[in-house]
Amino acid sequence: MSKQENTENKKFSIWDLPDVPMGQLPPHLQLQRTRVVCKADAPIHTDNIIYSGAYASMGIDNSVHLGSFRDNFKVEVIRLTKDDMEFDMIGIDAAIANSFRRILISELPTMAIEKVLIANNTSLIQDEVLSHRLGLIPISADPRLFEYLSANDTPNEKNTIVFKLHVRCKRGEPRRTVYSEELKWLPNGSEFIKESEKVDTKPSTYTSFTCSQDSLQNSSSKPIGPAEDKIILAKLGPGQEIELEAHAVKGIGKTHAKWSPVATAWYRMLPEVVLLEDVEDETAEELKKKCPVNVFDIEDIGNGKKRATVARPRACTLCRECIRGEEWDKRVALRRVKDHFIFTIESAGALPPEVLFPEAVKILEDKCERVITELS
Amino acid sequence: MGLMQADHSTGNQEPNVGEFIDKQKLTAPIKSAVDKFALLPEFLKVRGLVKQHLDSFNYFVNIGIKKIVRANDRIVSTVDPGIYLRFKDVRIGTPSVMVDTISEQLSPHMCRLSDMTYAAPIMVNVEYIQGSHDQKTRVEKNDVVIGRMPIMLRSRSCVLYGKDEAELARLGECPLDPGGYFVIKGTEKVILIQEQLSKNRIIIDTDKKGNINASVTSSTEATKSKTVIQMEKEKIYLCLNQFAKKIPIMVVIKAMGMESDQEVVQMLGRDPRYGALLLPSIEECSGLNIYTQQKALEYLEGKVKMSTYASYSSGKENRALGILRDVFVANVPVHKNNFRPKCIYVAVMLRRMMEAMLNKDALDDKDYVGNKRLELSGQLISLLFEDLFKTMITEVQRTIDNVLTKQNRSSRFDLSQYLVRDSITNGLERTLSTGNFDVKRFKMHRKGMTQVLVRLSFIASLGHMTRVSPQFEKSRKVSGPRALQPSQWGMLCPCDTPEGEACGLVKNLALMTHVTTDEEEGPLISLCYCLGVEDLELLSGEELHSPNSFLVIFNGLILGKHRRPQHFATAMRKLRRAGKVGEFVSVFVNEKQCTVYIASDGGRVCRPLVIADKGVSRIKEHHMKELLDGVRTFDDFIREGLIEYLDVNEENNSLIALYEAEATAETTHIEIEPFTILGVIAGLIPFPHHNQSPRNTYQCAMGKQAMGNIAYNQLFRMDSLLYLLVYPQRPLLTTRTIELVGYDKLGAGQNATVAVMSYSGYDIEDAIVMNKASLDRGFGRCIVMKKYSDTINYKYENGAADRILRPPRTEERERVLDDDGLAAPGEIIRPGDIYINKESPVETRGQLKSAAALADIKYRPNRSTFKGPEGESCVVDRVALSSDRNNNLSIKFIIRHTRRPELGDKFSSRHGQKGVCGTIVQQEDFPFSERGICPDLIMNPHGFPSRMTVGKMIELLGGKAGVSCGRFHYGSAFGEPSGHADTVEAISETLVNHRFSYNGKDFIYSGITGCPLQAYIFMGPIYYQKLKHMVLDKMHARGSGPRVMLTRQPTEGRARNGGLRVGEMERDCLIAYGASMLLYERLMLSSDPFEVQVCRVCGLLGYYNQKLRTGICSTCKNGDNISTMKLPYACKLLIQELQSMNVVPRLKLAEA
């Protein structure tokens, strides 16, 4: 602090200072509350201020009001394809956005192959490894139509989907690759006969279906089967053969990643790039060049002068090129909006992404209800 | 060439200075940096990775064995000298085995599977006398088999030689397997490279007392001896094993016929200092009154050790002379009792000693690589074969003598029938399988020369083939031989050495090292004379050391001297470059010693270098282009004198530039690639030059424990233990070495996305946190295959045989058995399951039974049950049946177990950073990046500061750039200037172009709170290896269990289900804490409590009489004063053991 300032400070008593405006946060606190500031060395203000009385001294109520939430909350779908979706979720807390993410990854049920009955496998790939590979194939079947198979249940049409795979590479033929499309759905259940002690009883199979699963398949949805056709399962040399039956059951990603309905689901906070001072001419050019995703544009401000503007902040990947170097962190500030989430869901193929998210919401709802009932 | 050019340029320099500078600039040959890297794959293609083993063995098969047979080519009967057998030629056939008198071709893989030896017949052409006294006929016979020689895989005689990939695959062989080992009785055996001090060279050294001595280890075909000349108290002595005492050196010289002291002094040189140093020795000699050869010999006679040389045949008088001729510096030959060369040799030794005395720098360094020779499999086998061959000859001689002395022998006497073949076959096989070399003639008894080839991973077996094992014992606490020698540069890997006791002693060859084999000496010697070497015979002693003339020493033998040594050396080198002289002959001018050393002996390490003329590489762009086009091979480069091999000594005469750009006018050679100073294993480390050096050494040890693929034929091998990775990957950050050795095809690790951050506290002490979803998807999954084998004995003493029964299938544990009584492949096997339903006869001894009696012989079940980890599902992978050497059925089972990583499994990156899995965390709890990337594992940043493995950080950056731009990045050692390693700047640029931060740190959200983390996290792919140490194989706990019989204490070790020991230190803790009852319980009650009866009177142990129900003291013969007390059983045992030694321990009891 310089001397001048010191003397100035002496003249003023603290009471002379203007009052903190009530009912409104000073800008720096507002920034702290709503933005993550990404400095060159580390991001700061990353946490949410949750305590409702955090700003009580300034007359500000920090608690969440359902009404204002209802007014401010917005969801905008940006992109939707067969297996991925990007949407903005605005006006929500990170914790809740994260809950959706977590539920999507680990708590939404899907069908996946859990049990493999191998009748013959003379290929190079070991039984366990082959089973593991089969397990990881996403199955396109609506899990909502099935029940969980518990330990002492018998596999029936309500909880099990049966596939069979019988491939062989004849002698004299070239080597061949086995793809997931060769898995055949058996709507009537297992065809393998169980060895039983009693000879006279009717031969039983490994499942006990009472009716065919054909009815499950309505014309609109995709047929039950692997979500992708060209997943390599094994390679067969001449004379090798694989014959097996795979039983898919319902499960959740927490148990094993194969039941996870998403390849991944994640969000990022909306980037906000702010120019702290006017960046003009060569520096502007330089700034424009620095950014690998073209966040900045240059506009003419007359008399041959140019000025940098922030044109596409959303594209910013936070590579921090624009604040690299001495001066630059004074010119540009990189920020993240704390309550604006760009959510991406990559579906693995069992359910379309636009179905996945509402399902996740439902699960969270159920959980909340459970908590409420437990509490009351 | 070089010289002529030099003359030319000096001629040009005359006119004036200004012009001269310009001219030199203009006329200077244009330097262009030619990328010589392409030479390397070519080099390795020609020579293979284990060329030293192959070359050495090939030399033995092609030349060595012929030499041996030629040297011992006759078997002559001592009874009738007219009867003889002469070996005319010897050769080694193709590997085969005799099956019922039919010879069957062998392939190595067949041998591995059926426990056979991969050997080829040794065939000789013989000429011998048939018949006896009166009717002798000379008969010739070709291709007589005298034994079987184990064949080194991929050598000239191997069926795999020159085969392409498809042919190798048909033979069941992996094309990447380097060969260089033997298959003995089904196990792969490597003969380790042995490091020795060079033979036949003068080494000046000091002993413990600081006395200077000169020693020569002589080794000729006939003898091996060690001669030491020692300086003690100003006087010089000779120490030789055959003499009981030290002999004054002047006496020895006089005994060799050099009676004049003056001549001796002259031979040392004009310098008066040398004369002065010799004076005390001369005085001592005259003090002994020895002036003539006669006197000297008489003196020596008295000092000869009686026992050792008793066998010497010629009379007593000649014994001393005989020793001097045959044992004393045996490498200098004595023709017709001309001892002059030997005198000169001694004079040179003396002179070198005196030089060392005057100037300590002249001492030789024993650890200098130039003074070392590497003994390879070929040399060792040739020693062995020679011994066995000679033994066979004497054996045959003895038998024919026996036969000939017999009176009633048949007239048809066929000598060739007596050639036995089993002794050589068995001798070779036994030695190679046990590794104990016992060659009696050379008093060689060495143990552990062969080892079972490590097949833990591909890289481990490669590393095993390049290992150099020392001759010294490992226990010595000396630092000299362990230290890194500057002369190791480029020859031996500076990184790859084990930790612990063998540290620095066991070494590994560098990538380009070649080990020479012997070369014919005769032509080279005459060549030297042709090039102007003045013969020793024609020189007077005075002339020997006259200034500006150099001695010429060829393989330790003084040939003579040369007046223009540099000329001579250049001429020799030119001849070598022109291909007139063997490419591995080295010429070394030692200016200090005024000597030119020429070496053509085997075992020297050397490496190829590009020749430069006045700093300009001889290899030009067009050469390399031709190489890439395939019209030029590595051998062409040598033949045309563009590249030559330099050994360690000759390197001292050259100035080697690392890069062409750095070359100056004095430069004589240019390195091919700097990363070749590292060996095969150290070559796998990316950016090793950025790491702290011990880290690279640690990685070299750990790389061998990494799981992965071991060979293309891994699933067809029957290894006793095999670790495989289910989804091995090739490293994203490769090095040139990785590509050269084929590690990219047989990788041993996976590219894991690593976040360097602290997480959960379960990552202390290098532990890593793993993502459960990654493990679910197959990261770190591995297969462990174990071999279980059993033999079915078909012939017991009484003719009975084991049998395998079809299981009745009544018991659960017979579940996995097939109808043939053996477990079926593909069955899931649990502990306790039977895998062979075998029955053995109750009675196996006694009389041979008739067929009828055999039928109703009694059997008892002798099933093999599987003992594996409880609760794990193992699978029978393969079942193999073969017959062993006793024609019994041998059944082998491979049991497979697939494991996913669990808590406590060991992982390591390629930078010596090992860590165990500390916790496994759900994917949703893992942090994720802006792009949704979730790491596979989290490593704690505290692993970096103290380890200083900057290379690992660069690997992460490079790997990240690699995955984002789709190009494998390189990190070869010292590769940045030559473009074999990507620079950090370039990597950062790629990262920025792909929207990452230049420093590799990402903006990360916490998976638990959902908020961003307050730091940017260093995240990217690193190649991680799973090491073979897994919790499942190690975890152990027990309650009560088995005890040792003798002490009744719990057994030790996991294998025996042993107890966990409360050791000394644990005991100390408990004492310090005061937990005495706990101690009592642990050390006594839970261990070996025992009740004893102690006599209070005599203090000895009594016994408890069950009938009287009292304790009785057997010494006092009553039960009056008996107390019962508890004692550890081990204590009671000690008391009794002491008693058995006549020590009486008495217990004095007091009231408790």
Ligand code: SF4
């Ligand atoms: S951080 Fe990188 S992507 Fe974002 S604006 Fe700056 S330069 Fe562009």
